[in-house]
Every structure is written in C-alpha cells, then in structure tokens.
Amino acid sequence: MAKVITKYVCQSCGYHSPRWVGKCPNCNEWNTFVEEAPSPLKVSKKPAGAASRVDPVPIEELEHEDVLRWQTGIVEFDRVLGGGIVPGSLVLLGGDPGIGKSTLLMQMAIHLKDSVILYVTGEESARQIKLRADRLQATSVKNILLLAETNLDLIIDIIERGLPDVIIVDSIQTMYRPGLESAPGSVSQVRESTALLLRLAKIRGSAVFVVGHVTKEGVIAGPRVIEHMVDCVLQFEGEAHYSYRILRALKNRYGSTNEIGIFEMHETGLREVPNPSEVFLSERHYGTSGSTVVASMEGTRPILVEVQALVTPTSYGVPQRNTTGVDYRRLSLLLAVLEKRMGMRLGSFDVFVNVAGGVRIDEPAIDLGIAVSIASSLRDVPVDSSSVAIGEIGLGGEIRTIGHIEKRIQEAAKLGFRRVIVPEGNIKGIKPNGDIEVIGVDRVSRAIEELLQ
Numbered sequence: 001m002a003k004v005i006t007k008y009v010c011q012s013c014g015y016h017s018p019r020w021v022g023k024c025p026n027c028n029e030w031n032t033f034v035e036e037a038p039s040p041l042k043v044s045k046k047p048a049g050a051a052s053r054v055d056p057v058p059i060e061e062l063e064h065e066d067v068l069r070w071q072t073g074i075v076e077f078d079r080v081l082g083g084g085i086v087p088g089s090l091v092l093l094g095g096d097p098g099i100g101k102s103t104l105l106m107q108m109a110i111h112l113k114d115s116v117i118l119y120v121t122g123e124e125s126a127r128q129i130k131l132r133a134d135r136l137q138a139t140s141v142k143n144i145l146l147l148a149e150t151n152l153d154l155i156i157d158i159i160e161r162g163l164p165d166v167i168i169v170d171s172i173q174t175m176y177r178p179g180l181e182s183a184p185g186s187v188s189q190v191r192e193s194t195a196l197l198l199r200l201a202k203i204r205g206s207a208v209f210v211v212g213h214v215t216k217e218g219v220i221a222g223p224r225v226i227e228h229m230v231d232c233v234l235q236f237e238g239e240a241h242y243s244y245r246i247l248r249a250l251k252n253r254y255g256s257t258n259e260i261g262i263f264e265m266h267e268t269g270l271r272e273v274p275n276p277s278e279v280f281l282s283e284r285h286y287g288t289s290g291s292t293v294v295a296s297m298e299g300t301r302p303i304l305v306e307v308q309a310l311v312t313p314t315s316y317g318v319p320q321r322n323t324t325g326v327d328y329r330r331l332s333l334l335l336a337v338l339e340k341r342m343g344m345r346l347g348s349f350d351v352f353v354n355v356a357g358g359v360r361i362d363e364p365a366i367d368l369g370i371a372v373s374i375a376s377s378l379r380d381v382p383v384d385s386s387s388v389a390i391g392e393i394g395l396g397g398e399i400r401t402i403g404h405i406e407k408r409i410q411e412a413a414k415l416g417f418r419r420v421i422v423p424e425g426n427i428k429g430i431k432p433n434g435d436i437e438v439i440g441v442d443r444v445s446r447a448i449e450e451l452l453q
C-alpha cells in the first residue's frame with residue numbers, strides 16, 4: 001500500500017514542513033501550520049479547456065490587444081484597474097471583513113449593463129445578495145446571475161455552459177475543489193481554486209474577480225501564495241470609524257500600481273470622491289497647534305491632507321508614541337532627527353500623530369509636515385494655516401528633494417493656499433505660479449521658522 005505522506009503547510013505563506021512546527025521558519029508567524037494531505041498530481045476534474053491550443057505561437061502573429069478594456073463607469077475603480085477591466089484577467093480584491101468588498105463588486109456588476117455577470121457567493125445567500133442589490137438602488141439587474149455554491153468544480157461546469165463576461169467569486173476562502181482533502185480556506189484549496197480560475201480566465205477570456213479576506217495582521221489570508229499568480233491585487237481599506245474607503249492596486253500587470261480610488265460608504269452604497277483634497281480638509285480646525293497640511297502623491301494624483309500631532313508630557317513610565325495613517329517607524333526616525341538636529345527634548349513627552357480622514361500615507365514627502373506639526377504642538381504655536389509643507393527629511397535634518405513637485409503645488413494653489421514650503425533642491429525646476437508663493441528650505445529648522453509664527 002502506498003504510504004500516505006501528509007505535510008504541514010504554513011497558512012500564512014505556504015511554507016511546507018514534514019512535521020508540525022510552532023513558528024514558521026519562512027515568515028516567522030506563530031501557530032500557522034496545519035496538516036494538509038498532499039495535492040494529488042492529477043486533480044480528478046479535467047481543467048477547464050486544457051485540451052485547447054497547446055502549440056507555441058510566433059509572437060509577431062499575436063494581435064496587439066492592450067486597447068481592449070471594459071470600462072465600468074466607476075471612474076475611481078477604472079483608474080485603479082489601469083483604465084478598465086481587462087478581459088481574461090484575474091483580479092484579487094482583499095480587505096477587512098465589512099469594509100465593502102462585496103458592495104464594490106456588486107456596484108461594478110450593476111454598472112456593467114452590457115455584460116453578463118456571474119456572481120458566485122459562498123458567504124451569503126442569493127437572497128442576501130439580492131437585498132444588497134436592492135439597497136444599491138439598481139434600476140436593472142437583468143445582466144447579473146447569482147449562484148450560491150462553493151464547489152468550484154460545479155461552478156466551473158456552470159460557467160462553461162453560459163460563459164459570462166465577468167465572474168465574481170466571493171470569497172476565494174469559501175471555495176473548494178472536491179478532489180483535494182484539505183478544508184476550504186486552507187492554502188492548498190485557495191491555491192488550487194485560484195489556479196483553476198486563472199486557467200478559466202486565460203482560456204475563456206472572462207474577467208474574474210476574486211474576493212480574499214485579510215487576516216488581522218493585514219495580509220490576505222493565504223494570499224502570499226496566490227498574489228504571484230493573479231494579474232492584479234487590489235486592496236480595499238479604510239478606518240473603522242470613517243466612511244472613506246480607499247482602493248489601492250498593490251500589483252497590476254495592466255497598469256500602474258500606485259493609483260488609488262477614493263470612495264465614501266453611504267446608505268445606498270459607495271460613492272466616488274472625485275475631489276479628495278477638499279473632502280479631507282473640510283473639517284480642519286484653524287488656529288489649533290499641531291496641524292499641518294501636506295501634499296501627498298497618490299498615484300498620479302496629488303492629495304492634500306492634514307497631518308496632526310499631539311505632544312503632551314508623559315504622566316508616567318515610558319513615553320508613548322502612537323500613529324494613525326503614517327508609519328510608526330517613520331515617526332521614531334523623525335523624532336530622533338528633531339532631538340538630535342534641533343535639540344528638541346521629546347524624551348519626556350508622549351507623541352501622537354494622525355492623518356485626518358482615516359487615510360494612510362506611506363510617502364516620505366509628508367515628513368516635513370509631521371515634523372512641523374510636532375514642533376507646533378510642542379511649542380503650542382499654530383502652523384500658518386494658509387501654507388502647505390512638502391519635503392522628505394534626511395537623517396541630518398536636511399530636506400531632500402521629492403518628485404511631482406509641480407502637481408503638488410498646483411493642487412495647493414487650486415485649493416486656495418497662498419504659500420507652499422518645498423525642498424530647496426526642487427526650486428530650480430519650478431515654473432513661477434502667480435497664485436502661490438513657493439519657498440525653498442534646506443533644513444527642518446528653516447521650515448519650522450517659516451511656518452510657526
């Protein structure tokens with residue numbers, strides 16, 4: 001009798017081990033190993049359409065296809081996709097539970113009136129999906145077919161019969177292939193199911209959207225094993241207490257990866273936010289210390305947001321450092337620079353930094369804004385409210401040049417700001433703009449002098 005070899009698979013990164021281990025040697029996560037039977041070499045079911053074309057094709061005979069995209073009409077969504085849905089592509093949409101993934105895909109389906117959409121749900125009943133569509137006030141949903149099923153082999157059969165243009169699989173963790181012994185949601189199931197859907201997309205030309213859950217650490221569960229397989233990885237994110245939602249492309253074989261789409265969740269679904277700067281600045285408080293407006297590039301778009309800092313004496317023990325919307329390590333670095341280069345004594349103060357509106361910004365160009373906000377809160381002197389601060393801070397306290405300076409300045413001018421503080425090194429390349437005064441600074445200390453009156 002053949003020996004059955006089981007193996008243990010890390011549910012976070014897909015690492016294999018012959019025995020159970022507590023900590024994954026690959027991704028260092030704890031308690032992620034689950035026993036899984038090995039994937040059979042041949043899964044019982046014949047992969048969809050595998051028998052068709054196997055001959056190599058001369059590359060010059062292939063048609064140039066990159067113009068073909070289906071626009072959803074949701075501008076923010078199309079932009080993140082790189083200009084629309086590419087037929088034959090597989091898109092993974094990740095995000096926290098309840099963030100609005102199903103809502104976004106349902107809205108997309110409603111917008112794609114001329115295409116046949118198959119919505120496969122493994123989480124909700126068909127009735128629940130219908131109720132959501134009603135809530136979204138869809139006028140016509142004739143083009144949307146619902147299927148509440150989790151057996152992927154059955155689903156593929158159904159798809160092969162009708163061949164929809166777009167297939168939505170909500171979610172990949174609920175799907176399973178009967179030929180595999182492991183449970184739905186395990187790495188092998190997720191990987192095999194994705195591989196099957198990928199083949200289907202490539203061979204049949206349907207666009208497939210797959211919903212994936214995010215674990216509490218912020219990674220799509222089992223996703224590292226499928227991220228490399230799919231064409232696009234989109235992440236839908238937002239802070240629990242805000243209605244803003246941001247759609248980000250983490251990977252895109254058909255477009256830029258740094259585009260974002262901004263939405264707001266309403267009673268009747270997601271609404272696009274075409275003018276994010278205005279929205280994010282709308283609740284600004286004038287005259288309070290610790291608030292600076294920064295201009296961050298999100299993809300090709302500049303967005304103005306308010307960076308707030310609160311610096312208060314530590315009442316006991318170790319001083320706290322806390323961030324929302326910016327990287328914690330970046331804050332530690334900036335605090336070290338302020339201490340060392342500006343002589344600010346922050347060791348006995350708690351420091352909280354927050355990006356207003358619940359957005360997350362990873363761009364170093366907001367360093368200067370963070371530093372100015374901290375200095376402003378420490379001294380309790382408000383920052384000039386008609387100015388925007390842009391610049392990356394180096395370890396020596398110098399302000400380093402940044403990209404897309406003109407676009408950022410234009411956005412600031414458009415929103416009525418009168419002054420913009422930019423890195424000295426950027427000044428040369430800037431064309432004069434009558435609406436706004438541009439001031440170049442080379443050190444953090446200079447920027448703080450300019451902005452704190």
Ligand code: TYD
Nearest residue numbers: 097098099100101102103265266267268269
């Ligand atoms: P949902 O799309 O089900 O999230 P996910 O698929 O990511 O788990 O959205 C869930 C939340 O959105 C839920 O808390 C209700 C809210 N919501 C609205 O506020 N307005 C709406 O029109 C809809 C459909 C949902």
Ligand code: MG
Nearest residue numbers: 101102123170
């Ligand atoms: Mg859902």
